[in-house]
Amino acid sequence: MxxxxxxxxxxxxxxxxxxxxxxxxxxxxxxxxxxxxxxxxxxxxxxxxxxxxxxxxxxxxxxxxxxxxxxxxxxxxxxxxxxxxxxxxxxxxxxxxxxxxxxxxxxxxxxxxxxxxxxxxxxxxxxxxxxxxxxxxxxxxxxxxxxxxxxxxxxxxxxxxxxxxxxxxxxxxxxxxxxxxxxxxxxxxxxxxxxDGLEDEIAPNALLDEEDQKHNNTIWHLSDGPDGAKGGWTTEAGIEYLMDPEPLGGPGTAPKPDPALYGTYAPLQDAKGTVKGKVKAAKTKSKKS
CATH class of the missing domain: 1.20.1260.10 (Ferritin, core subunit, four-helix bundle)
Structure with a gap:
């Protein structure tokens, strides 16, 4: 009321x-x-x-x-x-x-x-x-x-x-x-x-054992200069500053679009210029024929 x-x-x-x-x-x-x-x-x-x-x-x-x-x-x-x-x-x-x-x-x-x-x-x-x-x-x-x-x-x-x-x-x-x-x-x-023991520092206080333990205590240095690593978070909080982080995933290429959507598309090529997925495409073509 x-x-x-x-x-x-x-x-x-x-x-x-x-x-x-x-x-x-x-x-x-x-x-x-x-x-x-x-x-x-x-x-x-x-x-x-x-x-x-x-x-x-x-x-x-x-x-x-x-x-x-x-x-x-x-x-x-x-x-x-x-x-x-x-x-x-x-x-x-x-x-x-x-x-x-x-x-x-x-x-x-x-x-x-x-x-x-x-x-x-x-x-x-x-x-x-x-x-x-x-x-x-x-x-x-x-x-x-x-x-x-x-x-x-x-x-x-x-x-x-x-x-x-x-x-x-x-x-x-x-x-x-x-x-x-x-x-x-x-x-x-x-x-x-x-x-009161209802919550802790991290919200929510769950799945802490399930998360990727390699990546729950690092800051990726992704801006010019070293100043970020000088903050108290690297000492007082004990967080490691990765000064030269490397990408962990492959290319973020979207899959081939539905032909009915008329999206512009070219298959991904590797470093040698070989078209990836060429064999698969050929197999698909032979099945249709």
Missing amino acids: FRHTKLLQFEAKPEKPDAVYAHKLQELIGGAFGEMSVTMQYLFQGWNCRIEGKYKDLIMDTATEEIGHVEMLATMVARLLEGAPATATAAAVKDPVMAAMIGGMDVQQTIVAGGGALPADSNGTPWNGKYIVASGNLLADFRANVAAEAQGRLQTARLYNMTDDPGVKAMLQFNLARDTVHQKQWLAAIEELKA
């Missing part, structure tokens, strides 16, 4: 309208790392969680908070669009500089949403459910959550420097703080999963 409280988690009042900034703020709503993404990511992680108790409660508490963040941002967008484009735009476009700026507003916020926010990013691309990660493995999911909060905080920080409006800045200061604590909580939860 979800219950809506008719108060925002934090105030969302700009000092003045700014239709262009409202367009930019859409990224924090419907972008790949926006609040819609973390909302749905955490909701599905919580609904799919097979452990009742602290982990599920943490996920669902955070998911429900993120719904409130979407509401805050949608409210801020609507207030930034107040008077635009009908009134504010008509007056502003008299100034050529302002006309160019207004040209950066999202017309769909007016035409489609009636002066409100959209479930889309700052380019108007609709939000996509493929943005979310909810695998059922808490270690893999919590690591994805850290990355999502880090990217979201990064984008919030960039947008923070794109406005001088004190009301917008105050809300973004709150959002920055929540992104900080969410990174902290997921990092701490990862360590607790290990301490």
